[in-house]
Amino acid sequence: MSPTRHVTAERVSEWLDGDISEREAAAVRAHVGACPACADLVNELRGQGDLLRELGRPEPPVTLWSSIEGIMDAEEARAERRRWSWPSWLAGALGGAVTAAVVVWLVVGARGGVAGPRGDGGSLAGLGRSDGALATQAAGASGTGSDPLLVEAERELERAAASYAKAAGRLRAILDHEQVLWDPARRARVAERLARLDDAIVHSRAVAERDPVDGTSAEMLFSAYRRQIDFLAEVVHRGSPGTEEGLR
Amino acid sequence: MPVKDPDTRMLLTADQNPGIGSMTLASEDRRTDEAALVDAVRRNAPGSREALYHRFKRRVFALAARIAGPNEAEEVAQEAFIRIFRGLARFRGDAALSTWIYRLAVNAALSHRARRPPPSESLEARVAEVSLVEGPDDGDTALRRRLERGLRALPTGYRTAIVLHDIEGLEHEEIAAVLGCHVGTSKSQLHKARAKLREILAEEGITAADVGGGVGAGRPPSAAARQPR
Helix, strand or coil, rough: CCCCCCCCCHHHHHCCCCCCCCHHHHHHHHHHHEEEEHHHHHHHHHHHHHHHCCCCHHHHCCCHHHHHHHHHHHHHHHHHHHHCCCHHHHHHHHHHHHHHHHHHHHHHHHHHHCCCCCCCCCCCCCHHHCCCHHHHHHHHHHHHHHCCHHHHHHHHHHHHHHHHHHHHHHHHHHHHHHHCCHHHHHHHHHHHHHHHHHHHHCCCCCCCCCCCCCCHHHHHHHHHHHHHHHHHHHHCCCCCCCHHHHHH | ECCCCHHHHHHHHHCCCCCHHHHHHHHHHHHHHHHHHHHHHHCCCCCCCHHHHHHHHHHHHHHHHHHHHHHHHHHHHHHHHHHHHHHHHHHHCCCCHHHHHHHHHHHHHHHHHHHHCCCCCHHHHHHCCCCCCCCCCHHHHHHHHHHHHHHHHCCCHHHHHHHHHHCCCCCCCHHHHHHCCCCCCCCHHHHHHHHHHHHHHHCCCCCCCHCCCCCCCCCCCCCCCCCCC
């Protein structure tokens, strides 16, 4: 490096950090030693570096954490709601099933002279409880296959059961996909529980099909479906059966 | 082959400097500690997020303020922490937690700045701008305030390099990991940034006497202490 040719600030910076070769560093050192202007430049860049290091870090406002926490909490609450709210297809299927069940109940109620919800809360369970004769009467009518109300009741019972079965089928498909990652013991416990719930449905369905206007058997069938769906929904929505309560 | 000045060479040779061994141990302790903190946040352990926030808040906020501007710092830091908490499940631990956090904070600041470029340096804008340096406008405080303003006048790439290296104390390898660039690019940006900053300060009337009298004046190259991380 020529003694008269000044070093650039960029070059001085490289030299200060040791980012140039020994030969280049020696040339810069020799020039700086002989040139007061470049020696000033070196001191200036050193001073600038020291000032930068001394700048430190400003303290964030005290409200920053609360705003971050608020956003994260709201985000998690939304995610939680999404996780626990039943999907629209499931809500639709259950809505259809409930509507169908109500129609069955109204049909039976009309035949038994009961118009609308009962005083005991209007549940389907009340149908067979109060009208022992109704089942017999309806069974007789069903056997003829000529009563349009009974035909309609049978049809609605089928629709409701189909809606429940469809909802359960969707959940089962999700479960089949997810339980691949579970340990075999858990999979076995879930399978055993589902087999018991399936048996209950098959049994209730057989009873309900024998007498479609029997409110008690219809309620038993729907209750069996609901238990199955509740169990599937809990297992699917939690990702895995985290608590033993779900497996009881 | 780059050659460090004698003081730096000594610092870089672990065998000659027993301090390096303890630094490595401290670094390992920090990694273990950080892994435990990450695990706690992933498990959603009570208070773990807040602990992580307090550990990194000043680093993230300072980066946000210096890269995106003091007026934007709170919004950028908030966005950075939300990215951090959302992304922690995917953090593999290949890099140090701090490097990963720096990367998210820098990305948040740069994308914010790209979305919302800073207003022109009008007098009103300067008056309205939040100052990062507290205190009366005289002596050292005034100098630091002008230095912060000089930093803000740098092109974004230069500013990011000088902030990460000279203020935050990151090594070039870490800066390369944060910015996703080569080590050589980081060095080149830094040296250009220092030269440009010097020009800007000179235009502001800050002379060699103002900055040359700093604590590092007269030291050999590279011997100035780095800011603790």
